[in-house]
Amino acid sequence: MLDGNPRLNLASFVTTWMEPECDHLIMSSINKNYVDMDEYPVTTELQNRCVNMIAHLFNCPFGEEETAVGTGTVGSSEAIMLAGLAFKRKWQHKRKDQGKPYDKPNIVTGANVQVCWEKFARYFEVELKEVKLTEGYYVMDPVKAVEMVDENTICVAAILGSTLTGEFEDVKLLNELLLKKNEETGWDTPIHVDAASGGFIAPFLYPDLVWDFRLPLVKSINVSGHKYGLVYAGVGWVVWRSKEDLPEDLIFHINYLGADQPTFTLNFSKGSSQIIAQYYQLIRLGLEGYKRIMENCSENAKLVKEALEKTGRFNIVSKDVGVPLVAFGLKDSSNYNVFDVSESLRRFGWIVPAYTMPPNAEHIAVLRVVIREDFSRSLGERLVLDIEKVLKELDSFPSHGTAKAVQVKAAGGGQSSRESDHPVKKSADEMEMEITRYWKRVVDRKKTSGVC
Ligand SMILES: Cc1ncc(COP(=O)(O)O)c(C=O)c1O
Structure with missing residues (x-):
C-alpha cells in the first residue's frame, strides 16, 4: 500500500496488467518449480514451444523438423549473460585452435547500453568498448562501432529499442559494414541483438524492418517476455541462430524426461508460472492480438x-x-x-x-x-x-x-x-x-x- 501505483509507474517497461484469466493461471501454477522437469513435463514442453514461436517471429532459419535453440530465462539480463558467454566461449575456442592469445576478449556496444551489459562485462571479464554518443544522436553509430572492432571482439551488441530513447539501432547497416570488415580481415565477428523491448514490437509494427536472423551475422537475440511480451516480471528469452552458435560445453544435459533435455541457464530453480503465462499470451493473442496491442x-x-x-x-x-x-x-x-x-x-x-x-x-x-x-x-x-x-x-x-x-x-x-x-x-x-x-x-x- 505504501509503494507507488504500478499502473502510474511510467518508468518501467515491465508488464503491470494482465487479464484476470492470466492472474488465475499464474496463481494456479505459482507452486511449481520449473526445474522439476520430471514432475512438470508439460511446463517444459510449453517453454520449448515458446522458444520455437519466438524463433519463428525473429525469422530464425531452422527447418520444419528441427526445434529452435534457445531457452527461457528470468529476464533479458540473464538472457544477455548467456548469449555473451556463448560468444566468449566460441571466440576462445577459435583463438586456441589458431594458437593465438585468448585472454583479452572485448565486446563493442553503444554507450547507451542497459546496465546488464556492464554487469556481463564485469562479471565475465570481457572489456566493454563503448561507442560514445553525441548530442542529438543517442544510439550506437554502426560506422564507429565497426571501426572499434578488433581481433579480440567477441561480438557487437546492437539494441532494438534503446532504454533511454526507445530508438532502434541500425542493425542492417551494422551487418553490412561488419560483413565487409570480416571479409577484409578474415575475422568473423558476429552480432547479438538486444531486443529486450523491441523484439515484441518490431515484428508487429514494422514487419519490413530487417534487424533479426534475416541478417547473416545476427547469431543470437534476447527479448524480455515481461516487457512487450505482456507477462508479469520474471521471464525473458534468448534464441540462437543454430546449434553451432551455442558451444556444446556450456550446455548441461539432463534426462529426467526419458529424452535428452539440454539446459543452459544461470539459476537452477525458478517459477513455472511466467512460462505458462507467456505460452497463454502467445496462443491467446496470436500475431493479430499482439499487433493490435502494439498499435494501441x-x-x-x-x-x-x-x-x-x-x-x-x-x-x-x-x-x-x-x-x-x-x-x-x-x-x-x-x-x-x-x-x-x-x-x-x-x-x-x-x-x-x-x-x-x-x-x-x-x-x-x-x-x-x-x-x-x-x-x-x-x-x-x-x-x-x-x-x-x-x-x-x-x-x-x-x-x-x-x-x-x-x-x-x-x-x-x-x-x-x-x-x-x-x-x-x-x-x-x-x-x-x-x-x-x-x-x-x-x-x-x-x-x-x-x-x-
Ligand atoms: C535494452 C535493454 N536490455 C536489457 C534490459 C534488461 O532487461 P530485464 O529487466 O528483462 O533483465 C533492459 C531493461 O530495461 C533493456 O531496456
Missing part, C-alpha cells in the same frame, strides 16, 4: 508526444519508429530542470524518471514516459494536464540559484547557459561550490530515478 501503445505514445509538443515547453528526443515511449527535455531549464519536474509529478502519483544521457551527451537531461498496454488515452490526457500544472507551479517559484549557475541543457534545444541573466555576480569559488552541489543533486536523483 504506439497511438497512445503519439498522443502524449503531440500534447507535450503543443505545450511548447519540451523538445522530444524519442523517434516515431521505436519502442512506444516519449523521451523529452525542457526547452528552457534556466529556473528548474527535468529532475524538479519528475519530483513534482510524484505528488500526483506519477512516476516519470528523469536522467542524464551517457557519455558524451551527459549534459542532456530528459524525462521518459513508457507506454504499456494498460496506459489508456484518458491516462495520457491526465498525465499531460498534470505536467502542465507542475510547470505552472514551478514557473511561479523563485528561481534556484544553482540551476541558473549551471544548467543541464535541454535535450536538442541548444540553449546556452543564461548566466548573463543573473543580476548578482558570483566569485569563481562560489560558482564552483554551486556547481559541485548541483551535480551532487543530479547524481543523487539519478541514482533513485529507477531507469530500467
Whole structure:
C-alpha cells in the first residue's frame, strides 16, 4: 500500500496488467518449480514451444523438423549473460585452435547500453568498448562501432529499442559494414541483438524492418517476455541462430524426461508460472492480438508526444519508429530542470524518471514516459494536464540559484547557459561550490530515478 501505483509507474517497461484469466493461471501454477522437469513435463514442453514461436517471429532459419535453440530465462539480463558467454566461449575456442592469445576478449556496444551489459562485462571479464554518443544522436553509430572492432571482439551488441530513447539501432547497416570488415580481415565477428523491448514490437509494427536472423551475422537475440511480451516480471528469452552458435560445453544435459533435455541457464530453480503465462499470451493473442496491442501503445505514445509538443515547453528526443515511449527535455531549464519536474509529478502519483544521457551527451537531461498496454488515452490526457500544472507551479517559484549557475541543457534545444541573466555576480569559488552541489543533486536523483 505504501509503494507507488504500478499502473502510474511510467518508468518501467515491465508488464503491470494482465487479464484476470492470466492472474488465475499464474496463481494456479505459482507452486511449481520449473526445474522439476520430471514432475512438470508439460511446463517444459510449453517453454520449448515458446522458444520455437519466438524463433519463428525473429525469422530464425531452422527447418520444419528441427526445434529452435534457445531457452527461457528470468529476464533479458540473464538472457544477455548467456548469449555473451556463448560468444566468449566460441571466440576462445577459435583463438586456441589458431594458437593465438585468448585472454583479452572485448565486446563493442553503444554507450547507451542497459546496465546488464556492464554487469556481463564485469562479471565475465570481457572489456566493454563503448561507442560514445553525441548530442542529438543517442544510439550506437554502426560506422564507429565497426571501426572499434578488433581481433579480440567477441561480438557487437546492437539494441532494438534503446532504454533511454526507445530508438532502434541500425542493425542492417551494422551487418553490412561488419560483413565487409570480416571479409577484409578474415575475422568473423558476429552480432547479438538486444531486443529486450523491441523484439515484441518490431515484428508487429514494422514487419519490413530487417534487424533479426534475416541478417547473416545476427547469431543470437534476447527479448524480455515481461516487457512487450505482456507477462508479469520474471521471464525473458534468448534464441540462437543454430546449434553451432551455442558451444556444446556450456550446455548441461539432463534426462529426467526419458529424452535428452539440454539446459543452459544461470539459476537452477525458478517459477513455472511466467512460462505458462507467456505460452497463454502467445496462443491467446496470436500475431493479430499482439499487433493490435502494439498499435494501441504506439497511438497512445503519439498522443502524449503531440500534447507535450503543443505545450511548447519540451523538445522530444524519442523517434516515431521505436519502442512506444516519449523521451523529452525542457526547452528552457534556466529556473528548474527535468529532475524538479519528475519530483513534482510524484505528488500526483506519477512516476516519470528523469536522467542524464551517457557519455558524451551527459549534459542532456530528459524525462521518459513508457507506454504499456494498460496506459489508456484518458491516462495520457491526465498525465499531460498534470505536467502542465507542475510547470505552472514551478514557473511561479523563485528561481534556484544553482540551476541558473549551471544548467543541464535541454535535450536538442541548444540553449546556452543564461548566466548573463543573473543580476548578482558570483566569485569563481562560489560558482564552483554551486556547481559541485548541483551535480551532487543530479547524481543523487539519478541514482533513485529507477531507469530500467
Ligand atoms: C535494452 C535493454 N536490455 C536489457 C534490459 C534488461 O532487461 P530485464 O529487466 O528483462 O533483465 C533492459 C531493461 O530495461 C533493456 O531496456
